[in-house]
Amino acid sequence: MIKLLKIELKKYFSYANFWVIFGLHAALFVLSIFIVANIKIDMQGFDINHLWTFPAVWNTVTWIASWFNLILAIFIIVITGNEFSFKTFRKTHIDGLSRHELVAGKVIVMLMSSVYCFVLVFITILITGFVKSGFIGLSSAFENSYYLFVYLIQAFAYMSVGFFVAVIVKNTGLSILFFILYFFPVEPILRGIIPDVVSNYFPMKIISNLTPAPEIFNFGGSAQFTTSINGSVVTQQPAVAEAPSDLMWLNVIFALIYIFAFLFTSKMLIEKRSL
Amino acid sequence: MSAEKVLTIESLSKNYGKIHALDNLNLSISQGNVYGLLGPNGSGKTTTLSIVMGIVIASSGTYNWFSGENNNDAKKRIGALIETPLFYPYLSLEKNLEVSALIKNIEKSDISRVLKVVGLEKRKTSRFDTLSLGMKQRLALASVLLGDPDVLVLDEPTNGLDPEGIAEVRTIIRNEASKGKTIILASHILDEVEKVCSHVAVLKSGKLIANGKVNELLSSEETFIISTDRITEFHETLKSSGISKNESIKGFDIHFNLITGRNISEINQFAFSKGFVLNKIEKNKNTLEKQFWKLLNRKYMPQIYS
Numbered sequence: 380m381i382k383l384l385k386i387e388l389k390k391y392f393s394y395a396n397f398w399v400i401f402g403l404h405a406a407l408f409v410l411s412i413f414i415v416a417n418i419k420i421d422m423q424g425f426d427i428n429h430l431w432t433f434p435a436v437w438n439t440v441t442w443i444a445s446w447f448n449l450i451l452a453i454f455i456i457v458i459t460g461n462e463f464s465f466k467t468f469r470k471t472h473i474d475g476l477s478r479h480e481l482v483a484g485k486v487i488v489m490l491m492s493s494v495y496c497f498v499l500v501f502i503t504i505l506i507t508g509f510v511k512s513g514f515i516g517l518s519s520a521f522e523n524s525y526y527l528f529v530y531l532i533q534a535f536a537y538m539s540v541g542f543f544v545a546v547i548v549k550n551t552g553l554s555i556l557f558f559i560l561y562f563f564p565v566e567p568i569l570r571g572i573i574p575d576v577v578s579n580y581f582p583m584k585i586i587s588n589l590t591p592a593p594e595i596f597n598f599g600g601s602a603q604f605t606t607s608i609n610g611s612v613v614t615q616q617p618a619v620a621e622a623p624s625d626l627m628w629l630n631v632i633f634a635l636i637y638i639f640a641f642l643f644t645s646k647m648l649i650e651k652r653s654l
Numbered sequence: 655m656s657a658e659k660v661l662t663i664e665s666l667s668k669n670y671g672k673i674h675a676l677d678n679l680n681l682s683i684s685q686g687n688v689y690g691l692l693g694p695n696g697s698g699k700t701t702t703l704s705i706v707m708g709i710v711i712a713s714s715g716t717y718n719w720f721s722g723e724n725n726n727d728a729k730k731r732i733g734a735l736i737e738t739p740l741f742y743p744y745l746s747l748e749k750n751l752e753v754s755a756l757i758k759n760i761e762k763s764d765i766s767r768v769l770k771v772v773g774l775e776k777r778k779t780s781r782f783d784t785l786s787l788g789m790k791q792r793l794a795l796a797s798v799l800l801g802d803p804d805v806l807v808l809d810e811p812t813n814g815l816d817p818e819g820i821a822e823v824r825t826i827i828r829n830e831a832s833k834g835k836t837i838i839l840a841s842h843i844l845d846e847v848e849k850v851c852s853h854v855a856v857l858k859s860g861k862l863i864a865n866g867k868v869n870e871l872l873s874s875e876e877t878f879i880i881s882t883d884r885i886t887e888f889h890e891t892l893k894s895s896g897i898s899k900n901e902s903i904k905g906f907d908i909h910f911n912l913i914t915g916r917n918i919s920e921i922n923q924f925a926f927s928k929g930f931v932l933n934k935i936e937k938n939k940n941t942l943e944k945q946f947w948k949l950l951n952r953k954y955m956p957q958i959y960s
Contacts, residue, residue: 382756382757385756386753386756386757389745389749389752389753389756390742390745390753393744393745393746393749394742394744394745395744461742465740465741465742465743466738466740467740467741467742469709469736469740470740470741470754471753471754471757472707472708472709472729473707473708473709473729473734473736473740474729474730474754474757474758475726475727475729475730475757475758476726476757477726480726651711652711653704653709653710653711654709654710
């Protein structure tokens with residue numbers, strides 16, 4: 380385990396793309412928070428300032444952070460695709476890493492990346508929250524902090540999908556293309572055709588629902604941001620956004636099932652195929 | 655006295671669709687053998703090595719390293735180069751070897767030693783993708799030697815090297831062999847196998863067609879080529895000399911083999927005593943190559959020999 384981590388770190392610390400991707404991720408995220416947090420809307424009965432105070436800030440910031448999960452998934456696709464195109468899965472397997480360890484190495488990278496994002500988002504929430512709310516007691520500050528853990532699962536889930544696609548396609552460029560095309564428009568179109576009873580459980584739907592858009596958009600009418608969540612609001616699940624706990628935990632369970640399914644299938648593929 | 659088995663291959667087959675890349679291969683390699691896998695391109699050499707190194711999954715059959723040790727543990731004790739040098743292009747030579755060293759539980763300090771052996775110590779901080787093909791091949795060899803493994807698996811190790819590099823690599827291989835290491839060497843170059851191997855397995859179209867000690871299988875019965883003024887006359891004379899056999903005239907030359915125990919200077923003496931002056935004496939260097947082809951054909955044109 381420690382050995383696999385060491386090997387993976389050795390591979391990426393000297394890899395320029397690693398720094399570019401994570402630098403871009405952090406920069407875009409922090410910049411977005413900064414910009415969005417400074418938007419002032421003057422409209423009757425429309426207050427967005429509460430979004431940045433505790434406890435709503437947990438929801439707001441994790442939701443914004445979720446926009447950049449795509450970058451994490453692309454990072455996993457790039458490093459996994461590299462292992463295939465450089466044939467370094469072969470090399471490391473010849474050197475004595477088992478096929479299971481090849482997968483485990485990437486899962487460790489995914490875990491580390493999720494934890495890194497968790498910390499980044501956590502710090503951002505604390506700073507934003509305390510700046511906007513002033514000092515409030517820790518217990519009320521940490522109300523709704525479960526959003527952050529759900530975000531962690533979401534980040535990991537997107538990376539699992541990325542890994543899965545890369546293992547199937549074995550080619551970085553094509554994997555990124557397929558991943559993005561599936562994300563949009565393939566799954567949204569399928570969801571449009573297939574009845575909600577089924578399509579509500581599609582992977583991207585389940586995973587993106589983990590970080591629901593904050594309250595404001597539910598009555599703000601911004602169609603662009605409501606698609607993912609309004610689908611269920613319109614139908615029989617108004618509770619997703621309003622009272623996240625029950626349905627969100629169900630959503631989390633489904634997401635975990637997807638994560639397991641993607642990783643397990645990837646592992647089977649790597650163990651059954653020639654490298 | 656039977657040496658310990660390093661690798662046992664039993665009825666190993668690999669099909670790619672209808673193509674039999676490897677057809678029911680049985681092979682057993684003992685400790686200290688320098689085993690050549692010889693065959694033309696596409697005969698199944700790389701497939702065999704890829705299967706025993708775990709990267710290609712066999713259609714059927716089994717293989718065992720070190721009498722059944724877990725394959726991934728076994729591989730940590732084997733230095734292997736399959737097909738082409740495989741490294742992270744953006745990492746330095748040193749870092750690339752550090753990755754291998756970590757996997758194989760080898761001390762970092764061994765890295766500078768192996769880089770020195772292959773003559774790349776000055777390039778150790780260069781990125782792998784800045785190397786020339788020959789240097790990449792050398793790095794692959796360094797990676798094979800890392801940790802001083804007891805078993806070396808080499809697939810066409812002299813690929814892409816210049817003559818000097820080829821000579822160096824052969825020296826390295828012979829050095830390792832002289833330390834009692836087991837070496838499995840795949841090559842389509844007969845000369846290479848003959849020069850460094852103790853045993854050879856000849857493959858053709860995925861089938862094992864000959865297997866045994868190099869000096870028994872490829873014993874070099876050299877052909878000599880001589881020329882003189884009165885060639886037909888000398889041909890007749892030579893036939894009765896008792897020194898040569900298989901005499902034949904080809905163009906302006908006479909081709910023949912020596913009878914065991916005789917040497918070429920006796921031919922010269924003989925010719926001189928009979929009043930012939932030889933103006934050309936040549937040893938045919940391609941004899942081994944021809945024998946190899948003979949070996950390859952025997953299986954497939956049995957009517958000629960039966």
